[in-house]
Amino acid sequence: MGSRLIGYGSYLPEKVMTNQDFEKIMDTTDEWIVQRTGMHQRHFAAENETVVDMAAVAAGRALENAGLTIDDIDMVVVATTSSELDFPSVGVQVLGRLGATRNQPAFDVRGACTGYIYALHCARAFFAAGMHQRIMLIGAEKMTRFLDFDDRSTAVLFGDGAGALIFEHSSSGYSGIIDTVVMADGREFDMLHGTPDHKISMNGPETYKKAVTLMPDAANYIMEHAGITASNVDWIIPHQANLRIIQSGAQRLGFPLEKIVVTVDRHANTSGASGVLALSYALDNGIIKKGQLILYPAFGSGLTWGAALIRV
Numbered sequence: 541m542g543s544r545l546i547g548y549g550s551y552l553p554e555k556v557m558t559n560q561d562f563e564k565i566m567d568t569t570d571e572w573i574v575q576r577t578g579m580h581q582r583h584f585a586a587e588n589e590t591v592v593d594m595a596a597v598a599a600g601r602a603l604e605n606a607g608l609t610i611d612d613i614d615m616v617v618v619a620t621t622s623s624e625l626d627f628p629s630v631g632v633q634v635l636g637r638l639g640a641t642r643n644q645p646a647f648d649v650r651g652a653c654t655g656y657i658y659a660l661h662c663a664r665a666f667f668a669a670g671m672h673q674r675i676m677l678i679g680a681e682k683m684t685r686f687l688d689f690d691d692r693s694t695a696v697l698f699g700d701g702a703g704a705l706i707f708e709h710s711s712s713g714y715s716g717i718i719d720t721v722v723m724a725d726g727r728e729f730d731m732l733h734g735t736p737d738h739k740i741s742m743n744g745p746e747t748y749k750k751a752v753t754l755m756p757d758a759a760n761y762i763m764e765h766a767g768i769t770a771s772n773v774d775w776i777i778p779h780q781a782n783l784r785i786i787q788s789g790a791q792r793l794g795f796p797l798e799k800i801v802v803t804v805d806r807h808a809n810t811s812g813a814s815g816v817l818a819l820s821y822a823l824d825n826g827i828i829k830k831g832q833l834i835l836y837p838a839f840g841s842g843l844t845w846g847a848a849l850i851r852v
């Protein structure tokens with residue numbers, strides 16, 4: 541038993557923060573940021589704009605795209621690590637915002653930058669068990685909550701935003717969420733984690749070294765598991781943390797750069813929203829077309845990493 545993608549939507553806050561804007565407030569340059577990360581700009585949520593606000597708009601757009609209402613959805617899974625409230629979950633708050641009346645379940649997955657792959661993993665399992673007809677998956681983050689403008693090594697790297705995907709149960713195992721793999725290594729906690737005062741602690745170079753091997757490893761693992769090779773894949777959407785990591789991963793996989801979806805230049809790293817936003821962007825702009833096979837590797841704090849195989 542499988543699924544198919546029947547709707548998508550996204551939301552990016554209005555405020556765009558460029559590299560030049562950072563030059564004015566800290567000791568950095570556009571040249572450094574572009575050379576080291578490939579980022580040119582990122583979106584910053586307004587001070588009173590919450591993760592739930594962004595998630596609800598993206599979810600509403602995905603429902604409109606699918607021609608559905610929230611009561612047509614049987615379960616909501618949200619990938620987020622930046623919710624302002626400890627409880628209830630962003631998922632439940634989105635149900636409330638959208639006026640759901642069916643008491644359908646909703647919950648959040650805290651998988652940091654790998655969160656949307658963990659959420660896809662959950663959705664695939666629920667479809668495989670035949671438990672739900674339609675699942676909405678949201679990735680939503682307000683990373684600016686964690687930014688320390690005295691730390692130039694992390695402040696320039698992140699952005700805010702939300703994306704939503706709606707999958708419907710299908711008897712075909714070859715569409716929608718075809719396969720997923722998720723992994724974690726808690727021994728590597730020190731490399732990248734949140735601090736008690738809500739900041740980001742990251743050893744950039746060490747994280748970089750892990751990312752350039754673990755994402756291609758996860759991609760290779762899932763291709764082997766599905767019995768396919770890179771030549772069968774139409775697009776790779778890697779987690780958008782750094783253009784150099786994306787390019788290095790593509791090289792390791794022997795995959796042409798023209799077939800890699802890149803949004804890190806405009807969205808920067810939106811953590812658990814990254815891949816969902818990138819897929820929405822690629823579909824909206826006609827880059828990815830219906831029926832194409834997408835390989836989705838991600839990596840993040842934990843360490844956590846994984847990959848998904850999706851036919852849109």
Ligand code: UT7
Binds near residue numbers: 751809
């Ligand atoms: O999504 C979760 C996963 N996260 C990641 O995948 C991030 C992985 N890491 C990276 O992407 C890169 O390590 C960074 C982009 C974070 C940093 O790039 P790097 O090439 O590894 O630079 P570095 O940390 O080795 O720093 C090189 C220099 C240092 O100066 P010195 O000590 O050589 O004089 C830094 O102080 O660059 C300096 N630097 C900056 N300079 C200007 C660090 N941040 C900045 C900045 N502007 N914003």
